[in-house]
Amino acid sequence: MAVRESRPATSADVDEICLGLPEVTLGTSWGDVPTYLVRGRGFVLFRHPHPSATDPATGQPYDDLLVISVASLEDVEALTGDPSTPFFTIEHFTNHRAKQVLVQQSRLGELSLAELSELITDAYCAKAPKTLVRTVRQDV
Numbered sequence: 001m002a003v004r005e006s007r008p009a010t011s012a013d014v015d016e017i018c019l020g021l022p023e024v025t026l027g028t029s030w031g032d033v034p035t036y037l038v039r040g041r042g043f044v045l046f047r048h049p050h051p052s053a054t055d056p057a058t059g060q061p062y063d064d065l066l067v068i069s070v071a072s073l074e075d076v077e078a079l080t081g082d083p084s085t086p087f088f089t090i091e092h093f094t095n096h097r098a099k100q101v102l103v104q105q106s107r108l109g110e111l112s113l114a115e116l117s118e119l120i121t122d123a124y125c126a127k128a129p130k131t132l133v134r135t136v137r138q139d140v
Contacts (some may be wrong), residue, residue: 005112005113005114006112006113006114007112007113008108008109008110008111008112008113009108009109009111009112009113009115009116010108010109011105011108013108013113013116013117014044014066014105014108014116014120017116017117017120017121018036018043018044018120018124019036021038021120021121021124021128021136022038022128022132022135022136023038023039023128023132024036024037024038024124025037029042029045030045033045033046033047033048034046038124038127038128038129038132039128039129039132041127041128042069042127043068043069043120043123043124043126043127043128044066044067044068044069044120044123045066045067046065046066046067047062047065047066047067047102049061049062049063049065052090052091052092053065053090053102062102062104064104064105064106065102065103065104065105066102066103066104066105067100067101067102068100068101068102068103068119068120068123069099069100069123069126069127070099070100070101070122070123070126071099071122071125071126072099073097073099075099075101075122076089076093076098076099076100076101079101080101085110086103086104086107086108086110086111087101087102087103088101088102088103089101089102090102099126121136124136125137
């Protein structure tokens with residue numbers, strides 16, 4: 001699924017991109033957390049507000065976070081290491097060496113649709129079986 005559009009990404013694009021990938025369903029994980037799953041494995045989820053991820057300006061928990069899987073800890077560093085990007089991580093993820101990054105849905109417009117599509121496709125590929133990854137990567 002190669003998206004080449006350069007318009008700003010939106011929250012609605014997350015749903016369209018995720019559900020456009022093979023064998024993806026919108027289910028739940030961690031009890032009741034809405035999660036995009038491929039064969040039962042989550043790759044993008046909507047995180048509930050929690051004191052572990054707060055807005056530094058207000059001290060309030062973010063209420064619009066997406067958790068996006070990545071393939072490696074190096075990918076986490078690459079995405080979160082540049083403060084000009086909308087990606088970040090939290091101490092809990094760092095302590096558990098989680099291969100995930102966070103992004104506020106309200107900041108998705110800082111990404112192009114093509115960038116968001118690539119990020120979500122990579123997240124999918126990090127969790128999907130190799131047979132499904134091959135079908136997706138053939139389209140790229």
